[in-house]
Every structure is written in structure tokens, then in C-alpha cells.
Amino acid sequence: MAAANPMQAIRIIREEHQSLAAVLHGLLYLVREIRKHQLRPDFELLGAMVYYIDTFPERLHHPKEDAWLFRLLRLRHPPAHTLLDRLESEHRSGAARLKQMEQALVRFQQGGRGEFAVFAASVEAFVLAERNHMRSEETEVLPLAQKYLTASDWAEIDAAFLDNNDPLLGHAAREDFRALFRRIVNLAPPPIGVGPAHA
Ligand SMILES: [Fe+2]
Numbered sequence: 001m002a003a004a005n006p007m008q009a010i011r012i013i014r015e016e017h018q019s020l021a022a023v024l025h026g027l028l029y030l031v032r033e034i035r036k037h038q039l040r041p042d043f044e045l046l047g048a049m050v051y052y053i054d055t056f057p058e059r060l061h062h063p064k065e066d067a068w069l070f071r072l073l074r075l076r077h078p079p080a081h082t083l084l085d086r087l088e089s090e091h092r093s094g095a096a097r098l099k100q101m102e103q104a105l106v107r108f109q110q111g112g113r114g115e116f117a118v119f120a121a122s123v124e125a126f127v128l129a130e131r132n133h134m135r136s137e138e139t140e141v142l143p144l145a146q147k148y149l150t151a152s153d154w155a156e157i158d159a160a161f162l163d164n165n166d167p168l169l170g171h172a173a174r175e176d177f178r179a180l181f182r183r184i185v186n187l188a189p190p191p192i193g194v195g196p197a198h199a
């Protein structure tokens with residue numbers, strides 16, 4: 001049976017992208033501040049951001065897209081194969097980039113300033129790739145999904161996406177992630193957060 005309110009997954013995917021985008025923005029912001037002002041890095045915050053990406057987008061968000069949204073769109077609209085092949089391969093390369101970023105963070109924390117450049121480059125590469133990836137999903141995949149998926153496809157996809165709440169969002173948000181999100185919001189300039197605006 002179709003859900004009473006179909007295509008909820010579209011809203012959830014956009015919200016999950018926004019919360020990942022906020023964390024990516026926060027990471028990039030911290031890296032630039034460290035570079036510009038030679039600040040002592042806040043390793044606890046950097047670690048919490050990387051941990052969030054590993055815990056939610058990496059383990060739940062992208063795999064759900066592969067297993068539900070992309071799989072059903074392949075069935076209903078075969079010309080989307082090339083696009084979906086690319087996005088699935090970005091899920092794999094994103095996982096590899098995340099591992100590199102995690103390792104670079106550990107080396108930076110343990111090895112000191114000399115390891116910063118590699119960590120900064122790994123953050124910049126990861127952020128760029130994830131932003132482009134999310135943009136393709138929102139501007140290319142979601143419109144095709146709205147056009148070609150059936151009501152029963154949406155019932156399956158909605159159920160899958162409603163099942164795992166982003167720990168940064170909603171009532172089920174974990175306290176440690178809530179604290180992380182408050183810190184990110186305080187760091188980020190408008191419109192993401194309430195921190196000071198930067199030129
Ligand atoms: Fe994705």
C-alpha cells in the first residue's frame with residue numbers, strides 16, 4: 001500500500017544533504033581558520049565532524065540511496081544507468097576519500113603541524129566531491145525519480161528513509177550529535193549558522 005504522504009524520501013534526502021553540507025562547511029571553515037590564523041586545532045571538534053560523516057552519511061545515507069532509490073530508478077528508467085553508475089562509483093570513491101581524511105587527521109593530531117597540509121588537502125578534496133555528488137543527486141536523480149517511479153516504489157523508498165533518522169536532526173537526535181550540531185551552527189557564518197560573517 002502506498003504511504004499516505006508519498007515521496008517523503010525526497011524531503012528526507014534533502015534534509016540529510018543539508019546536515020552533511022553544514023558539517024562539510026564546518027570542516028572547511030576550521031581548516032581555513034587553522035591555515036589563516038595558525039590556530040591551535042580543535043581536534044575534538046574535527047574528530048566529531050569526521051565521526052559524524054562516517055556514522056551517518058557514509059554508513060546509512062549513501063547505502064540507502066544505492067539500495068532503494070537508485071535500484072528502483074534503474075528498473076523504471078534504464079537511460080539513467082550511466083548517471084547512476086557514476087553516482088554509485090562516487091559512493092565508493094567517497095568512502096576511500098573519507099578513510100584518507102580520517103588517517104590524515106590522526107597523522108595531523110599525532111605528528112603536528114608538518115602533517116597539516118595533507119589533512120587540509122584531504123578535507124578540500126572530500127568536500128568538493130561530496131558537494132558535487134549531492135548536487136547531481138538533487139538536480140538530476142530526484143527529478144527523474146519524481147517522474148518515473150511508481151507509488152509502490154515510493155512506499156518502499158519512503159519506508160527505508162523514514163527508518164533511519166539522521167542523528168543530527170529531529171527528536172531522535174543523539175545528545176552527542178546535538179552538541180556537535182550546536183558547535184557547527186555557532187562556527188558557521190550565516191545562512192548556515194549564527195557565527196560571525198566572514199568576507
Ligand atoms: Fe549519495
Ligand SMILES: [Fe+2]
Binds near residue numbers: 137
Ligand atoms: Fe545523497
